[in-house]
Amino acid sequence: MKKLLLVAALLVAAITNAQKGSFLLGGNVGFQSEKIGDSKSNNFEFSPKAGYQFSERWTIGVEGSIANADAAGFGKTEKYKIGAFTRYAVPLSEIFSVYADLGAGYQSSSVNDAKGMYAKLTPALFINMKRGFGLNFSIGGLNYDNLDGKNDPRQERMGFDFGKTFNIGISKNFEL
Known part of the structure; x- marks a missing residue:
């Protein structure tokens, strides 16, 4: 974990020393509740993102995620993610851009x-509102993850949920 924090600190330092551009803050918040018979589950996820846009099309940064799940009979589960991402954007007009995020x-x-x-690859649409604020829309992508538990066999998942x-x-872009 210490090595991961060191890598994240070095990445942030590299971002702040890049050429002048804009700083991006953004993220998603999600909530899901499900009830089947007497069984009920609640899921909450917060996924912030911060990056440096060093050219008109390229952004690099750090991302994270905190998720909590509470399912009757299974107890509470907490999941955490921290990583880096790169974004390639193609402006279509002053209002619309399409982009792809690659994160790991x-x-x-x-x-x-x-x-x-x-690891994940997510294509998306950006709508520039006003004063650097924007909305990001995505409809899935390609993802891979693995988990090794102390007493469980290794779990590996690969998914293609485009359109699902x-x-x-x-997001908000800040000019430096």
Whole structure:
């Protein structure tokens, strides 16, 4: 974990020393509640992102995620992710841009103290509102993750959920 924090600190330092451009803050918040018979589950996730846009099309930065799940009969689960991302954007007009985020990093889960890695590729649409605020829309992508628990076998997942999920996020660009 100390090595991961050192890598994140070095990445932030590299971002702040890049050529002048804009600093990006953004993220997503999600909540899901499900009830089947007497069984109920609640899921909450917060995924912030910070990056430096060093050219008109390229952004690099750090991302994270905190997720809590509470399912009757299974107890509470906490999941954490921290990693880096790179974004390639293509402006279509002053209002619209399309972009793809490629992110990878470390993840952990409170279930059996599991740890692992993740990688994801997410195409999205950016709508520039006003004063650097924007909305981000994505409808899935390609993802991979793995987890190794203390008493569980290794879990590996690969998914292609393009068109199956829908995410809305908000971002703010700050001029330096």
